[in-house]
Amino acid sequence: MSTNRTKGAHPHPITELCKEGSRLYTTALRAGRVSRADTEAAPCLLELALLHPDPDDPTWLRPVPPAVALAQRLHPIEREITEHRRLSVQLADAFEPFMALGMQTTTTSDSITVLEGGERINAALNLATAQCQTELLTVQPSDRVSERSLLRSLERDKPLIERGVKVRSLYQHTARYNPEKLSYVARLSDGKVEYRTIDELVERLIICDETVAFIPARDDHQVALELRHPGLVRYLVKVFEYLWDRAVPMSAGTPYGAATDGITEIQHSIAKLLVEGHVDEAIARRLGMNVRTCRAHIAKLASALGSGSRAQLGYLIAQSGILEQEH
Template identity: 65%
Template sequence: MEFALLHPDPDDPNWLRPVPPSAALAQHLHPIEREIQERRRHSLQLTESFEPFMDISAQGPPLTHAITVLEGVNRINAALDHATTECRTEVLTVQPGGGRNEDQLSKPLERGLSVVHRGVRIRTLYQHTARHSPSTLAYAERIAGDNVEIRTLEELIERLIVFDRTVAFIPAQDDRQVALELRHPGLVEYLVKVFEQLWTRAAPLLEEVKYDPMPQGISGVQRSIAQLLVEGHVDDSIARRLGMNVRTCRAHVAKLSATLGSSSRAQLGYLIARSGILDRNT
């Protein structure tokens, strides 16, 4: 009965009549064959619909994600490790802030040595305050080589890492728990140009930074702080921009105040403007 090989006798409901197996089989196969034909017809329609798009995609190389959001330190480090492994020619890095301790430099040192041993060139920008960091100087000594250059600048943009001028990484949040992986050629090229502009203004790490002489014994760092003070920046902001801790920044402000004879923050701004120290280039 399940295979339709028997069906009730129309003349006597107490009897079942046999059905030829070929007829029963045809009865089962007919709806299946009809469904197969429908699916074949649908597959041909899909192929015809997608054919113009296939032609477009064949005209150039496959596209990659222009911007990828990396959330969490583990995912960020995994992406950096992958880019480091694939790197073949050059790494450009901008590392703002002051000196870093050995733990913070261990992972960059590992990545740096892995690419240097493959003949990859590395150029790194730190801030001037890193010159006074023993751990940073020790890192520079360990990674030193013909393919490694390190320079410093008073102020830098946020952190930036570029591999082979094809992929760049920048932070997306101040806490650096989220980063952006950039692969759009236009974006990467723009960031490379920013790096090159900073690089030409920076001084080699192992060479003395030369400042034009300042009046009244004011240092180049104090002049930079004076510039930010008259622009309205508070101590925290100045320290962050110059890559120093707040205590050091306040010590420089105090020395600047004493040198110019200021008794208040408001008066200091007036005396800075009158002194003419901001009219000089450093």
């Protein structure tokens, strides 16, 4: 092997030796020395100062006692730890005058934090879920969620499930026809999580341990509110439970089957929103589907009721009594 091998050509962490380095260091400790030529295959021994030249014969190398070598490696680490401790004390001293004031002036604004930007929102969510010990509740409207977002949710949920945290998530019925969501559910549906769907959800909601909640504050989801006010969080938990009791377990199969009147569950939901005066785009957004799919359902609803126009459809829906039926 070439003897002009440059330093750094045999890299590895300072906390371990390569197999050849371990063997040669063991040999040197037992025999008291090792040939310099033999160490060419493991230059890390010299880089980590585990061997030093024999003062009587430089063609040989003698081992540095393990206790001495360990102390040499630990010294810079301990020095760094000491420096961090010193900085921690300085920070504590700097904030100490304000701590008493902060305890005396607890207001509603202290319980509401505005999070701007996706990075800060995700950092706050990651911290809250990492501290979650009992239960995570989530509301996830719309099926138009990218695979990347679903994988990020999976990565966030998995450690929770592994440490025994209960997870309950609400989606819209349209999630049942989203392959990405179904794959996501299948990867976690081992009894430790519950998924249900409902026809209509308004906005996203995440609640950890009934102590902290996150809601969007802008339509583009680039601003969110972190809520820690007990009254607000308690109210949002009640909203979640209200929706949860009316939702259908994901394992129960599709809720879109046609009723005896030939109108499906989703078409009943569309009919209700049509009568309330919502336009196609608003209906699609609230039910978590694209506008084309929404209009296709409206066309089927019109056909089932024998409507020839949009104006007549609203009248026929009101006259048919379908909105008074239980679905």
